[in-house]
Amino acid sequence: MNNANGILPPIRPHKPAPPPKPRLAVFKFASCDGCQLSILDAEDELLALADKVEIAYFVEASRRTLAGPYDISLVEGSITTPEELERIQEVRRQSNYVIAIGACATAGGIQALRNWHNVDDFVRKVYAHPDYIQTLDTATPISDHVQVDFELRGCPINKAQLLDVLTALLIGRQPRVPSYSVCVECKRRGAPCVTVAQGVPCLGPVTQAGCGALCPAYRRGCYGCFGPAEAPNLEALGQRFLAMGASPDEVVRLFRTFNGYADAFRLAGDKLEEMQQ
Amino acid sequence: MTKTITIDPVTRIEGHAKISLYLDDSGHVNDARFHVTEFRGFEKFCEGRSFSEMPGITARVCGICPVSHLMASAKAGDAILGVRIPPTAKKLRQLMNWGQIVQSHALSFFHLSAPDLLLGMESDPVTRNIMGLISKYPDIARNGIRLRQFGQDVIRILGGRSVHPAWTVPGGVRDPLAAEDRDQIKRALPEAFDIVELALDLLKDAFDDNTAEIESYGNFPSLFMGLVTPEGGLEHYDGLLRVMDSEGRTVQEDLPPERFREIIGEAVEPWSYLKFPYYKPYGYEDYKGMYRVGPLARLNVCDFAGTPLADRELRQFRRLGEHGKPVTGSFHYHYARLIEILFALEKIEEVLADPDLTSDHVRSNADVNQMVGVGVSEAPRGTLFHEYHVNEDGILQKVNLIIATGQNNMAMNRTVKQIAQTYVNGGGLSEGILNRIEHGIRVFDPCLSCSTHAVGQMPLHIQLIGPNGHLVDERIRD
Numbered sequence: 049m050n051n052a053n054g055i056l057p058p059i060r061p062h063k064p065a066p067p068p069k070p071r072l073a074v075f076k077f078a079s080c081d082g083c084q085l086s087i088l089d090a091e092d093e094l095l096a097l098a099d100k101v102e103i104a105y106f107v108e109a110s111r112r113t114l115a116g117p118y119d120i121s122l123v124e125g126s127i128t129t130p131e132e133l134e135r136i137q138e139v140r141r142q143s144n145y146v147i148a149i150g151a152c153a154t155a156g157g158i159q160a161l162r163n164w165h166n167v168d169d170f171v172r173k174v175y176a177h178p179d180y181i182q183t184l185d186t187a188t189p190i191s192d193h194v195q196v197d198f199e200l201r202g203c204p205i206n207k208a209q210l211l212d213v214l215t216a217l218l219i220g221r222q223p224r225v226p227s228y229s230v231c232v233e234c235k236r237r238g239a240p241c242v243t244v245a246q247g248v249p250c251l252g253p254v255t256q257a258g259c260g261a262l263c264p265a266y267r268r269g270c271y272g273c274f275g276p277a278e279a280p281n282l283e284a285l286g287q288r289f290l291a292m293g294a295s296p297d298e299v300v301r302l303f304r305t306f307n308g309y310a311d312a313f314r315l316a317g318d319k320l321e322e323m324q325q
Numbered sequence: 326m327t328k329t330i331t332i333d334p335v336t337r338i339e340g341h342a343k344i345s346l347y348l349d350d351s352g353h354v355n356d357a358r359f360h361v362t363e364f365r366g367f368e369k370f371c372e373g374r375s376f377s378e379m380p381g382i383t384a385r386v387c388g389i390c391p392v393s394h395l396m397a398s399a400k401a402g403d404a405i406l407g408v409r410i411p412p413t414a415k416k417l418r419q420l421m422n423w424g425q426i427v428q429s430h431a432l433s434f435f436h437l438s439a440p441d442l443l444l445g446m447e448s449d450p451v452t453r454n455i456m457g458l459i460s461k462y463p464d465i466a467r468n469g470i471r472l473r474q475f476g477q478d479v480i481r482i483l484g485g486r487s488v489h490p491a492w493t494v495p496g497g498v499r500d501p502l503a504a505e506d507r508d509q510i511k512r513a514l515p516e517a518f519d520i521v522e523l524a525l526d527l528l529k530d531a532f533d534d535n536t537a538e539i540e541s542y543g544n545f546p547s548l549f550m551g552l553v554t555p556e557g558g559l560e561h562y563d564g565l566l567r568v569m570d571s572e573g574r575t576v577q578e579d580l581p582p583e584r585f586r587e588i589i590g591e592a593v594e595p596w597s598y599l600k601f602p603y604y605k606p607y608g609y610e611d612y613k614g615m616y617r618v619g620p621l622a623r624l625n626v627c628d629f630a631g632t633p634l635a636d637r638e639l640r641q642f643r644r645l646g647e648h649g650k651p652v653t654g655s656f657h658y659h660y661a662r663l664i665e666i667l668f669a670l671e672k673i674e675e676v677l678a679d680p681d682l683t684s685d686h687v688r689s690n691a692d693v694n695q696m697v698g699v700g701v702s703e704a705p706r707g708t709l710f711h712e713y714h715v716n717e718d719g720i721l722q723k724v725n726l727i728i729a730t731g732q733n734n735m736a737m738n739r740t741v742k743q744i745a746q747t748y749v750n751g752g753g754l755s756e757g758i759l760n761r762i763e764h765g766i767r768v769f770d771p772c773l774s775c776s777t778h779a780v781g782q783m784p785l786h787i788q789l790i791g792p793n794g795h796l797v798d799e800r801i802r803d
Contacts, residue, residue, distance in 0.1 A: 079388075080385050080386060080387050080388040080391075081387070081388040081389060082385075082387070082388020082389075082391065082488040082489060083388065084388075085388050085389060085488070086488065088432065088436055088455070088473075089473075089474075089477060089487065089488075098456045098459050098460075103456055157385070158367075158370075158382060158385045159366055159367075159370070161370035162366045162369065162370050165369065165370065203385065203489060204388060204486075204488040204489055259486070262485040262486060262491065263491050265485070266485065266491065266492070266499045266500050267499075268491065268499065271381065271491075273489075298375075301374060301375065301378065305378075305381075305382070306385065
């Protein structure tokens with residue numbers, strides 16, 4: 049176009065575009081929402097996080113849901129319906145990293161307790177028209193269905209551990225999440241051992257650290273929120289509880305809670321139940 | 326030609342849900358339904374567990390209101406033991422419960438609803454969320470986060486962590502409160518009071534911009550139910566059940582909550598898996614027994630709040646009802662929520678000044694003495710019932726949970742329909758309209774993890790019924 053009055057357009061300084069922010073997505077399957085809410089609970093860190101990543105999919109926080117692909121997908125909850133079976137495959141296809149967060153996503157969660165029952169009984173108990181309910185027979189962890197890049201344990205997860213994993217991914221280092229047992233945290237905290245001192249059954253020796261030995265500090269036994277620690281010896285621990293006077297039923301119930309469907313806890317509970325029969 | 330519009334997922338509420346709207350030939354909304362899509366199965370898998378495990382297990386129903394389930398479950402356990410818990414234990418449980426009212430209502434107001442109220446229902450969805458709020462109104466967003474943090478801190482200080490604390494037990498609580506921890510809460514109170522005052526100002530400013538919304542967002546007569554103190558004051562932990570109609574008549578005088586079965590029935594519809602609780606004496610037909618629970622209902626049924634600042638706000642709130650009648654517009658759940666935050670902060674201040682609060686006697690011990698236990702508390706979203714039947718060893722034979730969101734089910738369906746009929750008429754569906762419908766659901770702050778503790782995803786079965794009652798169209802999606 050002819051520039052009649054001779055004024056030249058201002059020169060735009062040459063500035064490279066800033067690299068796009070990593071895109072974070074948060075997906076929910078069957079769960080209580082407690083783990084994904086720890087993102088909203090990260091208070092001050094939330095403000096910093098909003099700066100570092102683009103939140104592309106987080107229905108709890110936003111009406112905007114952007115199409116993939118996503119750099120990091122946090123997945124909460126277990127797989128319980130045919131629709132979820134398909135949705136998790138789509139999440140995997142769209143995601144660079146899939147991080148399973150919480151006991152539901154990593155072990156099936158509390159609702160996996162139904163895996164020991166006939167699911168039809170469940171539906172009939174609560175619903176007058178069971179034909180309308182569509183559900184799978186089991187509640188299963190994400191890794192039963194797709195490849196998971198990292199599993200963050202806990203019921204609920206530890207907020208600091210979540211921030212560590214996100215930071216690790218953003219700056220390219222390994223996450224620093226311990227695989228040792230709750231006993232280590234308990235000793236570090238200086239809490240007396242509830243099993244030795246009070247004769248209370250405690251899953252601390254076989255449970256992964258992460259809670260800061262919360263229950264033993266309140267003088268109650270650990271009930272396994274963070275799932276099995278590395279190489280746990282549940283059989284020996286179960287025998288110890290029985291020797292202390294716990295009934296086999298009680299021990300089975302202790303193994304079968306929020307992480308009851310995790311391999312180590314499940315096998316130990318099933319074995320004890322078989323021995324009884 | 327009939328058409329179905331689906332909003333899926335419904336965002337910025339707790340859990341997963343979707344909404345279907347059914348349009349007639351001329352594009353007018355014929356009907357609207359609110360669906361929840363998940364299955365967990367608590368009532369069944371709790372059978373065979375010990376009642377003493379139930380606070381820990383049922384807290385996992387919900388990551389937002391775990392404390393409500395802890396309270397209801399521990400109280401059902403108290404009833405099974407047949408004990409009165411030590412006074413300090415009751416005060417500590419109340420303290421935690423008020424902490425939860427603060428955190429949950431702050432989440433609802435600041436994180437989930439404020440983006441609509443402050444940025445506008447029709448504003449760009451790209452920024453209409455907590456992140457958008459952070460960039461446009463950083464101070465307000467920060468304040469919201471701080472207020473929620475206060476409530477979460479109360480829970481964490483008492484129970485060790487803010488989600489699923491292992492703290493309440495049948496017979497009381499597990500650990501006393503140390504004086505230095507009490508003082509830590511006390512020091513954080515002034516800031517929390519400042520923030521809720523600011524939130525009240527923000528909301529009242531929004532009233533002027535939302536006159537049409539106030540009129541159409543679930544504004545209809547219904548019954549209201551909530552707990553009141555024996556004197557008729559606002560109550561969240563204990564008390565008696567009261568039911569009031571929208572004329573302001575008390576239709577159910579204060580009933581001991583363990584007798585809830587006498588007044589609450591549960592209906593089922595073939596098109597929904599979520600049950601429809603209703604007020605039994607009025608029946609289920611024609612929405613006669615429809616009642617609302619939660620902050621709006623609690624403020625409607627109580628005679629007074631019982632703390633100075635909340636009572637002052639309550640007097641203003643009452644002016645929103647016609648001629649001193651109950652407030653029927655669901656939009657005012659927002660206002661009721663903020664008044665309850667104020668009330669909870671005042672009660673926290675009051676109980677922190679109680680010298681008994683740091684006593685060591687916090688647990689009553691007993692064996693199983695009763696075969697049935699009912700525990701009731703006011704969750705942020707409304708009245709919550711846990712009913713347990715046990716054998717002599719305390720092993721659960723039968724479990725029933727009636728949760729707040731389910732009790733608002735009828736009212737939420739009616740709200741969606743009202744908004745859709747106001748805004749979706751012939752024209753296309755703008756993002757703003759979709760968000761209005763969502764906001765109508767959001768005012769109830771539904772807790773869908775709670776709603777779906779029992780039942781789950783169903784293939785959609787859509788029926789369109791013509792004016793003379795015959796089936797015009799039917800679709801089954803599986």
